[in-house]
Amino acid sequence: MTDMSYVDGNMLDGPLRELFAVDLSTATSRCQSCGTLGPLAGLHVFSHAPGLVARCPVCTDVQLRLVRAPDRAWLDLRGATFLEVPLPAEPTYHRPG
Ligand SMILES: [Zn+2]
Numbered sequence: 001m002t003d004m005s006y007v008d009g010n011m012l013d014g015p016l017r018e019l020f021a022v023d024l025s026t027a028t029s030r031c032q033s034c035g036t037l038g039p040l041a042g043l044h045v046f047s048h049a050p051g052l053v054a055r056c057p058v059c060t061d062v063q064l065r066l067v068r069a070p071d072r073a074w075l076d077l078r079g080a081t082f083l084e085v086p087l088p089a090e091p092t093y094h095r096p097g
Contacts, residue, residue, distance in 0.1 A: 009043035009054060015066055016040075019073060022085050030081040033061035040064075040083075 013025045030037045036058045043054040043063060051067030065076035077083060
């Protein structure tokens with residue numbers, strides 16, 4: 001990399017919201033390389049690549065890539081062990097007697 005400037009992972013919220021109907025600003029991911037668990041907002045996002053490249057703030061390995069074309073998108077999460085998304089509690093159902 002020649003340009004080391006980045007913005008924080010909060011900027012991923014808008015582009016990823018197009019793919020996921022949940023609020024990802026509070027999602028966490030685990031780095032596949034170093035095991036760091038942290039919020040997506042803590043990733044270092046480089047937007048001057050073909051698409052968005054989000055790197056681990058600890059080891060700088062790539063956790064996420066997002067490329068948008070006019071009619072589709074590619075999401076590469078191979079650098080993250082998992083993505084954990086908080087959801088509202090499941091509704092409880094009352095069964096009749
Ligand atoms: Zn890492």
